[in-house]
Amino acid sequence: MKMGSQNYFKVLIICLIAIIGSTHAQLQLGFYAKSCPKAEKIILKYVHKHIPHVPSLAAALIRLHFHDCFVRGCDASVLVNSTQSNTAERDSFPNLTLRGFEFIDTVKSIVEAECPGVVSCADILALTARDSVHSIGGPFWKVPTGRRDGTISKTADVLLGLPAPFHNVSTLLTLFGNVGLDAKDLVLLSGAHTIGVSHCSTISTRLYNFTGKGDQDPDLDSKYAKNLKTRKCKDINDQTTLIEMDPGSRNTFDLGYYKQVVKNRGLFQSDATLLKSSTTKSIIDQQLKSNKKFFIEFAKSMEKMGRINVKVGTDGEIRKHCSLVN
Numbered sequence: 001m002k003m004g005s006q007n008y009f010k011v012l013i014i015c016l017i018a019i020i021g022s023t024h025a026q027l028q029l030g031f032y033a034k035s036c037p038k039a040e041k042i043i044l045k046y047v048h049k050h051i052p053h054v055p056s057l058a059a060a061l062i063r064l065h066f067h068d069c070f071v072r073g074c075d076a077s078v079l080v081n082s083t084q085s086n087t088a089e090r091d092s093f094p095n096l097t098l099r100g101f102e103f104i105d106t107v108k109s110i111v112e113a114e115c116p117g118v119v120s121c122a123d124i125l126a127l128t129a130r131d132s133v134h135s136i137g138g139p140f141w142k143v144p145t146g147r148r149d150g151t152i153s154k155t156a157d158v159l160l161g162l163p164a165p166f167h168n169v170s171t172l173l174t175l176f177g178n179v180g181l182d183a184k185d186l187v188l189l190s191g192a193h194t195i196g197v198s199h200c201s202t203i204s205t206r207l208y209n210f211t212g213k214g215d216q217d218p219d220l221d222s223k224y225a226k227n228l229k230t231r232k233c234k235d236i237n238d239q240t241t242l243i244e245m246d247p248g249s250r251n252t253f254d255l256g257y258y259k260q261v262v263k264n265r266g267l268f269q270s271d272a273t274l275l276k277s278s279t280t281k282s283i284i285d286q287q288l289k290s291n292k293k294f295f296i297e298f299a300k301s302m303e304k305m306g307r308i309n310v311k312v313g314t315d316g317e318i319r320k321h322c323s324l325v326n
């Protein structure tokens, strides 16, 4: 009996240690304050020095962070190169249009020079995306740190987790729901399409062959479609031409995206479909009332997105190079 109770206490203590350990292992603001106190400043300085010369990279970097978080959580799995035996996320079809990998690699090498093996690629990506968007006049959001890098990156995971431009609102809500995000997050985060560009090929079906009969998507404003077809996407097979998602202000983070969407000028079906549900439509209408509120709400959703399935504590690793698992 005595032995039994001793064992009972041992198990209890082990459980308590495990619980305390796991509650300690979570993201926190300034996670590197002791282990690499200059890390966040180094990143900010680099971003402030370079993004003004290439403001379009801000769009690429926030998209990179989004594609990272939706597949296996924010663990930098999107940055890993394919090998002979593994096709990584990066080489999946939706990720072929991602940009900004070299920028992240350079930031990582500068941070590594300061503190080798301390700061994760997942945190570097989250911080760089935030600082880049803020440096072009966009919102600022909190980035608690302490993410660790994943060791698995598989192309097949991308199509399962990542929303596609042809998805309707119910599929989008399911995919966002799968990672703990709701309708408000869907509308707010889609607002990032106020910056950046798309390829004509992404909307060629909408413009030229929507139902297989050489027709146009009726949900796309016909004047706008005609304009795109005569000036930009002149050919259904065009794979290279880029178009602004928020024409005239692709480097300005503003309400332009929502203004486009309510005029049926959202570029993708995934943008247009946000008008089809009364819930998402009313969230759009809310945003259109105040740029300031949009920034505040966008920041909340970004912080939430940055927490998706993060690896913390002793999970994963701190990669030496962002494109290579250690």
Ligand code: HEM
Pocket: 056, 058, 059, 060, 062, 063, 066, 097, 099, 163, 164, 165, 166, 167, 172, 186, 189, 190, 192, 193, 195, 196, 197, 198, 199, 200, 202, 268, 270
């Ligand atoms: C709701 C589901 C979403 C879908 C279906 C979607 C889809 C796409 C597609 C297809 C492109 C253009 C690809 C190309 O043709 O080059 C794109 C670009 C972009 N997306 Fe999304 N996206 C979504 C949500 C998001 C979110 C949540 C963010 C960030 C928070 C984001 C940020 C961007 C940015 C900034 C670009 C422009 C990138 C550049 O200029 O290189 N998107 N998106």
